[in-house]
Amino acid sequence: MRFHTVSLAALAACVPFTNAATGRSFTGWDCCKPACAWKTNLRNVQGSPKVCDINNNPLLNGLDAETGCKSNGNGYLCDTYVPVPVTETLSYGFATMGGAGNCCKCFQLTWTGGNARGKQMVVQAINSFGDGASGEVKANDIVILTPGGGNGPNDSGCRSQYGRNWGSSGGGVAxxxxxxxxxxxxxxxxxxRYNWARGSVNTWNIEYQQVTCPSRLTSISGCSA
Structure with missing residues (x-):
């Protein structure tokens, strides 16, 4: 597997400034416009998460675009939000978290269970599932945006953008x-998730805490908090 290079200075810039929380990791990719790209969800946020058209071109009016999960929508999840391995034990990516208050914040998570135990990931929250639980996903869990990771309750977004969904709605491809x-x-x-994380990632125990966002993530999302 080819890994991207990352400097020690970049890693050191991810300074934690909250106590660690515990939860579980999940995967998801519904192709819909990120929830954090609505004006009502951008509290104390600089910029706003990029939104793409059906061909993955960034929209100039992403905040005003209707989500592709609706029949008249043209705003979709950009393919640049895919998870990327940096080293054998570190990845970068984006996530869905409980509550709009986490929009554009970054978190460093460490797996304490599952096949990725001991590995770490820095994610930026660009999506939310409200202030509480969503099905099996609880308020303190993190859903890593992962193509083929399951579309959750939104089965129309990827059908609109790509013509189909992949795998089960909860968990995605097998x-x-x-x-x-x-x-x-x-x-x-x-x-x-199968090559780097070595498994489904779903329901694996994690510890995580908020960190300063690395430029590698903010340059993709276009926002920071």
Whole structure:
């Protein structure tokens, strides 16, 4: 597996400034406009999460675009939000978290269970599932945006953008081999969990805390908090 280079200075910049919380990791990718890209969810946030058109081109009016999860919508989840391995033990990516108050904040999570135990990931929250639980996902859990990771309650977004969903609504594809069924631009993000995390990632225990956002993430999202 090819890993991207990252400087020690960049890692050191992710300074934690909250106590660690516990929860579980999940995966999801519904292709819908990120919830944090609505004006009502941008509290104490600089910029706003990028929103793309059906061809993954950033929209100039992303905040005003209707979500592609509606029949008249043209705003979708950009394919640049896929998870990326940096080293054997560190990845970067984006996430869905409980409550709009986490929009554009970054968190460093460490797996304490599952096949990725001991590995770490820095994610930026660009999506939310409200202030409480959403099905099996509880308020303190983190859903890592992962192509082929399940569409959750929104089954129309990926059907609109790509013509189909992949795998089950909760959990997505069942194996790395199934990632070959995704569009080529999303396959790397799908393989991430089976090649780097070595499994489904769903319901694995994690510890996490808020950190300063690395520029590598904010340059993709266009926002910071």
């Amino acid at each position: 194996s790395g081999a199934d990632c070959a069924n995704l569009p080529q631009n999303l396959q790397g993000g799908c393989y991430w």
